[in-house]
Amino acid sequence: MITSIQGGVCAAKGFSASGIHCGIRKNRSKRDIALIYSASRANAAAVYTTNLVKGAPLIVTKAHIADGCAQAIICNSGNANTCNADGIEIAEKMSAMTADALGIRADDVVVASTGVIGQPLNLEPIAAGIPVLCDTLSSEFEGGANAAEAIMTTDTVAKEVAVSFTVGGKECRLGGIAKGSGMIHPNMATMLVFLTTDCAISSEMLAKALSSDVRSTFNMVSVDGDTSTNDMVAILANGAAGNEEITCEGEDFAEFAAALNTVTVALCRMIAGDGEGATKLLECVVDGASSLCQAKTVAKSVICSSLLKAAMFGADANWGRVLCAIGYSGADVDISRVDVSFRSAAGVVDVCRGGAGIPFSEETAKKVLLEREIEILVSLGSGEYGATAWGCDLTYDYVKINGDYRT
Amino acid sequence: MITSIQGGVCAAKGFSASGIHCGIRKNRSKRDIALIYSASRANAAAVYTTNLVKGAPLIVTKAHIADGCAQAIICNSGNANTCNADGIEIAEKMSAMTADALGIRADDVVVASTGVIGQPLNLEPIAAGIPVLCDTLSSEFEGGANAAEAIMTTDTVAKEVAVSFTVGGKECRLGGIAKGSGMIHPNMATMLVFLTTDCAISSEMLAKALSSDVRSTFNMVSVDGDTSTNDMVAILANGAAGNEEITCEGEDFAEFAAALNTVTVALCRMIAGDGEGATKLLECVVDGASSLCQAKTVAKSVICSSLLKAAMFGADANWGRVLCAIGYSGADVDISRVDVSFRSAAGVVDVCRGGAGIPFSEETAKKVLLEREIEILVSLGSGEYGATAWGCDLTYDYVKINGDYRT
Numbered sequence: 114m115i116t117s118i119q120g121g122v123c124a125a126k127g128f129s130a131s132g133i134h135c136g137i138r139k140n141r142s143k144r145d146i147a148l149i150y151s152a153s154r155a156n157a158a159a160v161y162t163t164n165l166v167k168g169a170p171l172i173v174t175k176a177h178i179a180d181g182c183a184q185a186i187i188c189n190s191g192n193a194n195t196c197n198a199d200g201i202e203i204a205e206k207m208s209a210m211t212a213d214a215l216g217i218r219a220d221d222v223v224v225a226s227t228g229v230i231g232q233p234l235n236l237e238p239i240a241a242g243i244p245v246l247c248d249t250l251s252s253e254f255e256g257g258a259n260a261a262e263a264i265m266t267t268d269t270v271a272k273e274v275a276v277s278f279t280v281g282g283k284e285c286r287l288g289g290i291a292k293g294s295g296m297i298h299p300n301m302a303t304m305l306v307f308l309t310t311d312c313a314i315s316s317e318m319l320a321k322a323l324s325s326d327v328r329s330t331f332n333m334v335s336v337d338g339d340t341s342t343n344d345m346v347a348i349l350a351n352g353a354a355g356n357e358e359i360t361c362e363g364e365d366f367a368e369f370a371a372a373l374n375t376v377t378v379a380l381c382r383m384i385a386g387d388g389e390g391a392t393k394l395l396e397c398v399v400d401g402a403s404s405l406c407q408a409k410t411v412a413k414s415v416i417c418s419s420l421l422k423a424a425m426f427g428a429d430a431n432w433g434r435v436l437c438a439i440g441y442s443g444a445d446v447d448i449s450r451v452d453v454s455f456r457s458a459a460g461v462v463d464v465c466r467g468g469a470g471i472p473f474s475e476e477t478a479k480k481v482l483l484e485r486e487i488e489i490l491v492s493l494g495s496g497e498y499g500a501t502a503w504g505c506d507l508t509y510d511y512v513k514i515n516g517d518y519r520t
Numbered sequence: 521m522i523t524s525i526q527g528g529v530c531a532a533k534g535f536s537a538s539g540i541h542c543g544i545r546k547n548r549s550k551r552d553i554a555l556i557y558s559a560s561r562a563n564a565a566a567v568y569t570t571n572l573v574k575g576a577p578l579i580v581t582k583a584h585i586a587d588g589c590a591q592a593i594i595c596n597s598g599n600a601n602t603c604n605a606d607g608i609e610i611a612e613k614m615s616a617m618t619a620d621a622l623g624i625r626a627d628d629v630v631v632a633s634t635g636v637i638g639q640p641l642n643l644e645p646i647a648a649g650i651p652v653l654c655d656t657l658s659s660e661f662e663g664g665a666n667a668a669e670a671i672m673t674t675d676t677v678a679k680e681v682a683v684s685f686t687v688g689g690k691e692c693r694l695g696g697i698a699k700g701s702g703m704i705h706p707n708m709a710t711m712l713v714f715l716t717t718d719c720a721i722s723s724e725m726l727a728k729a730l731s732s733d734v735r736s737t738f739n740m741v742s743v744d745g746d747t748s749t750n751d752m753v754a755i756l757a758n759g760a761a762g763n764e765e766i767t768c769e770g771e772d773f774a775e776f777a778a779a780l781n782t783v784t785v786a787l788c789r790m791i792a793g794d795g796e797g798a799t800k801l802l803e804c805v806v807d808g809a810s811s812l813c814q815a816k817t818v819a820k821s822v823i824c825s826s827l828l829k830a831a832m833f834g835a836d837a838n839w840g841r842v843l844c845a846i847g848y849s850g851a852d853v854d855i856s857r858v859d860v861s862f863r864s865a866a867g868v869v870d871v872c873r874g875g876a877g878i879p880f881s882e883e884t885a886k887k888v889l890l891e892r893e894i895e896i897l898v899s900l901g902s903g904e905y906g907a908t909a910w911g912c913d914l915t916y917d918y919v920k921i922n923g924d925y926r927t
Contacts, residue, residue, distance in 0.1 A: 433600070441572070
């Protein structure tokens with residue numbers, strides 16, 4: 114059984130975290146650097162952006178966790194440390210300083226950065242901040258919350274979630290934090306997500322669980338169609354729960370994977386619902402597909418349509434835009450079998466059956482679409498596969514936030 | 521020599537046009553139906569959307585010009601006649617009524633519709649309007665201008681262009697009108713564009729010239745990444761210029777293709793610059809690519825980035841977003857060789873060399889980006905190929921227009 118519990122990265126035993134303002138950002142009230150630490154060396158896995166332009170921290174992290182282990186995560190916001198001539202050197206120094214302060218190996222540090230691309234990252238505030246981060250590490254709820262706040266960019270809310278579950282009779286915990294908002298259209302990896310668990314699991318199985326999970330979770334989120342240069346999901350598993358280590362597929366692995374999926378789906382919903390400028394969480398639920406690939410392609414195409422996103426902002430049941438997005442998705446769909454409905458806490462309204470419009474009450478539709486969370490239900494009528502994609506509406510504030518992000 | 525001349529679809533000899541308000545739209549001051557007519561039967565070619573959801577008029581048009589001939593184009597705005605159970609029947613009737621009124625064959629009519637998807641199209645106002653359209657046909661500038669206005673949806677300006685050129689010692693003319701604005705991300709075909717020419721050219725060579733041209737023109741335009749269900753480019757060539765018919769490749773065909781390209785590029789710029797809510801025309805000019813495909817993929821990815829589009833709206837030289845869009849484009853680019861500059865009537869500002877940022881004057885950059893037409897210059901440093909893509913900025917008005925389009 115998977116139970117929701119309080120906290121984020123500190124929910125699992127043996128993990129502590131902190132987040133402070135060190136001076137990368139001008140605004141002194143905004144935390145801009147986070148540290149997550151495991152009391153013991155942990156198994157680690159990560160997935161990264163497929164963008165050919167890769168942030169320097171990703172290249173350094175990939176090398177550091179090549180051995181399947183890590184013990185700390187250091188992450189700054191306000192500057193992506195990407196497209197800078199000395200980026201890798203800076204990321205290496207940031208890791209080394211963290212390792213020194215914690216007394217751990219430099220190659221056991223996961224390093225990440227998020228913010229503006231192409232501006233040199235000044236190490237001075239980071240050097241001054243790292244000892245403070247170490248001094249303020251806390252395994253209490255507050256430590257994780259401060260870290261979650263420190264990795265935010267244009268996010269409006271910090272994103273934390275945690276669950277408890279049982280493996281081999283032992284209670285385990287898995288939690289995470291995420292940074293979402295803009296430049297969110299992950300491909301094989303995603304935005305910044307840091308996950309911790311005290312479940313004992315080998316680094317091979319950890320990597321397997323993570324890479325399999327992101328395909329149906331973070332890779333199905335889109336805020337604006339832009340795949341970031343710095344996307345990363347990293348997970349540390351320190352085994353503090355005391356269960357027998359998971360080293361192969363089976364019941365225990367399935368339980369771990371289900372717990373992981375509960376946390377990642379919750380983070381996906383938080384990231385999409387807090388997309389830049391968003392007023393609504395959009396969830397496109399596709400069923401009746403002839404393959405998983407078809408279901409995913411259709412769900413993601415619908416969630417990415419700028420026209421549909423704008424219509425949802427206006428609570429306008431313009432379902433023709435759903436059909437249009439299905440039609441150009443690239444999936445081989447029999448349009449004459451497609452049904453579309455909109456659903457929310459206020460009810461459900463059927464708008465299209467067999468590829469053609471049906472009469473519906475505009476009043477009911479408006480009521481359904483004025484809610485904060487909207488499901489777009491698409492039935493393809495051609496098979497047994499399904500998929501879900503998450504996104505948000507397109508609003509004036511998205512334009513405002515991105516019209517002048519650097520200043 | 522290709523010379524710009526006044527007019528649109530009536531610039532070529534033997535063509536007349538009209539545009540009136542017939543009642544499909546509630547606003548009586550907005551023309552909503554257009555007719556283009558050739559005094560003699562013309563050779564015809566067209567390309568269509570690749571969206572699996574295809575407007576009923578496209579299916580009917582495709583059948584009508586299967587024989588390579590047509591004599592009239594009828595097009596309404598305000599309703600797309602798409603995703604309606606009786607769509608094809610309606611489009612056939614619209615053709616038949618036009619043919620009857622003009623005394624031509626029903627299968628010599630090109631039929632098109634644009635507007636809201638999924639609402640039944642009422643034939644009554646169309647039936648009443650067609651005789652008026654026929655009575656008001658004019659070969660003067662005004663006829664073409666009225667037709668250009670009648671096919672507009674959220675366009676803010678009518679789009680017309682025409683050129684004269686010489687084939688086999690005879691002066692020929694080629695002109696066109698376009699409807700752009702939203703749901704603009706053509707694939708193999710595009711928005712509504714109607715072209716007329718008095719140049720004599722066989723229907724085979726006409727089709728060849730058109731399908732080759734759209735690959736580097738309309739297919740390189742994006743306003744919002746949404747490929748419409750009703751995109752169509754159609755061309756009629758009536759031979760009234762009296763040149764010897766072009767029936768194969770060679771000097772004459774090259775001259776015709778160049779004239780066609782002059783008109784289509786001009787229409788692309790008009791469509792992109794008048795994208796929904798746009799305040800700026802964006803032109804991404806890529807050179808130094810290792811293949812044409814690489815150049816096109818990069819140019820189109822840059823022009824489609826919501827983040828870059830919003831930055832351009834804010835006149836913010838956020839070049840990291842250009843690199844980001846190159847990186848996720850799918851093209852195999854050596855990022856360390858990429859240079860980026862912004863150019864406009866106010867000057868040029870170099871922002872990135874060899875994949876990394878270089879110091880530049882923010883003041884100059886602002887001045888460059890405050891212009892109405894912005895070029896984003898990308899050099900890939902890997903070869904001799906180039907491509908251009910056209911788009912527009914992402915603005916508050918895009919959201920406003922699309923947040924409540926149906927009402």
